[in-house]
Amino acid sequence: MRRRCASSSSRALRLPARSSALISSALRRVSPASSTGPAKHARAGRRIGAPRHRPGAACVPTVHRNAYTNDELQAVYDQTVAFVANEVKPHGEQWERDGKVPRAVLREMGDLGMFSLRVPVELGGLGLGPLASATFAEALGSSTFAGFDVTALVHTDMALPHLLNSGTPEQLERWLPAAMTGHSMLSIGVTEPDAGSDVAGIRTTAVRDGDGWRLNGTKTFITGAVYGDMTILAARTDPDERHGISMFLLPADTEGFVVAKKLDKHGWLCSDTAELTLTDVWLDGDHLLGVEHRAFSETMTNFQNERMVLVGMGVGAAQAAIDMTNAYTQQRRAFGGHLYDLGAIRQRMAMNQAKIDAVRASMYHGAWLAEQGVDATKELSGVKAWGAEAVNRVMYDCVQFHGGMGYMRESAIERMYRDARVLPIGGGATEVMLEEVAKRSYVDG
Structure with a gap:
């Protein structure tokens, strides 16, 4: 209850x-079919x-x-x-x-x-x-x-x-x-060829020009920017301060702002991903978002929300994969019975369910802490690290238990396996997330 x-x-x-x-x-x-479906499927x-x-x-x-x-x-x-x-x-x-x-x-x-x-x-x-x-x-x-x-x-x-x-x-x-x-539709333009998880390494510049700003630089791996309408873009406004970064509202039709390349990805195929170039882009002063030079901390704060939802979509996909695989192995006949009759399979799927239940609980706990105004960086970085890895482990098993069909492009599980691979990379690589946890795990004395 x-x-x-x-x-x-x-x-x-x-x-x-x-x-x-x-x-x-x-x-x-x-629909009537789907409204009665959950109970039937659960049984x-x-x-x-x-x-x-x-x-x-x-x-x-x-x-x-x-x-x-x-x-x-x-x-x-x-x-x-x-x-x-x-x-x-x-x-x-x-x-x-x-x-x-x-x-x-x-x-x-x-x-x-x-x-x-x-x-x-x-x-x-x-x-x-x-x-x-x-x-x-x-x-x-x-x-x-x-x-x-x-x-x-x-x-x-x-x-x-x-x-x-x-x-x-x-x-x-x-x-x-x-x-x-x-x-x-909005995209977020932070990542650059030499600045991924290291946001302070941003090289795109914004220099005051009259009553506005002149921007130059390159962004990459920007999700939604090929067909989107505006990018909320991070640029360096203080060259002498490592964290001297500001945010700008950059409409897609701004002169000098170009989608240089639509990137071809391993997964997430129905999501467009862009490489962007800015060449002498001029923005009016009212396109500065927030306080000048102070966007670094805002960006780092919102990263926790980004990591949370990436884990969330991974949990939803992993649960769907578990349900699909359980249903498939329960009807797939082999060795005189069904695949699900084999203890090695159903116990591994049971362990996968336990893993995803644990990731889900940790994610919602981190979300709850954030909702109370508590700094949940440690908790959400931790669940991003091990949650993304757990989702990939689940997808691996689900492909394995679909057998040859799991390797076919006509199978949904094959696509889901590809899609999951980016979760330990995007929004903060696993290794960076573990460092965030470690920095907050020192014991005094």
């Missing part, structure tokens, strides 16, 4: 009218010899409640799972071939309030916190198309927080409404 957060009922009363649409939409959009998953299941076919995601879930968060989860089941899974393979998610789909997500979860109520959003982001990310992960997941999460949880946290009233009035509806 769910344990409600103490503040859930009072917060629900303060939510805007959009929240009721969020809940009712979840109920409307779930099938617990017995040997489940009904026949096509290799790699989508399963209804296992619903996992946690100690921090309340009615609002459950509504976010339910609606998002329903949305991806109806609007993403049937079309995701085509998006993989196209290399992008259609803008109409993103606008529909905006219309449903999915891009407004963290936007304050007074600005027209739902006013929720990190727990909502974690819930949203896990639910997106059930899509099995990580490129779609990250397209949404870069916008909502990696770029938009900079505008919300540092934007002036004028900037919020100008840029926020279109971002909330999906009519303007």
Whole structure:
């Protein structure tokens, strides 16, 4: 049984009218087949010899409640799972071939309030916190198309927080409404060829020029910038200070700002990734986001949110992979029985479930700490490190237990295995995350 957060009922009363649409939409959009699916699938998953299941076919995601879930968060989860089941899974393979998610789909997500979860109520959003982001990310992960997941999460949880946290009233009035509806999609431009996890190594420069700024430099591995509308971009504004970095609002159609290359990736194929060049780009002074020279700390703070949602989408995908593999091995006949009859297989899958349950619990705990205003850098860096590795280990086993079919491009599990590989790299490499934990683990005396 769910344990409600103490503040859930009072917060629900303060939510805007959009929240009721969020809940009712979840109920409307779930088809009769899928609305009865979870219970049936859960029962099938617990017995040997489940009904026949096509290799790699989508399963209804296992619903996992946690100690921090309340009615609002459950509504976010339910609606998002329903949305991806109806609007993403049937079309995701085509998006993989196209290399992008259609803008109409993103606008529909905006219309449903999915891009407004963290936007304050007074600005027209739902006013929720990190727990909502974690819930949203896990639910997106059930899509099995990580490129779609990250397209949404870069916008909502990696770029938009900079505008919300540092934007002036004028900037919020100008840029926020279109971002909330999906009519303007944001990317975050921090990574450079020589500055990945080492943000202080940024070389892109912004120099004052009249009443504006002149920017020059290169960015790489920028998710969503090929087809996006604006990049929230980090540039060095103080050459004498290692942390002298500022953030800028950079519209895609700005003269001198060019997508030099659309990068070809191992996974996340329906998410576009860009190499960007800035050549004498001029921006008006009102495009500076936040305090000059002070964006380094803001960037490092938001990295915790970024790491949290990357783990969240990984957890959702791993759970889907476990469900798919259990269903497949329970119907796949071999050696006079079903694969799931073999203790070596079902015990390893049971251990995989235990791993993902532990990652999920750690992620939500970190989200809860952040929601209380506690610095959760140690906790979220830790779960990013071992959680991303655990997701990859789970995907490895799921491919293995699908046998030859798991190696075929027609199998969803093959795609999910490729997609998972970047999780220990992006948003902070495992080795860097472990250093963040180690630095906070010294014992006095």
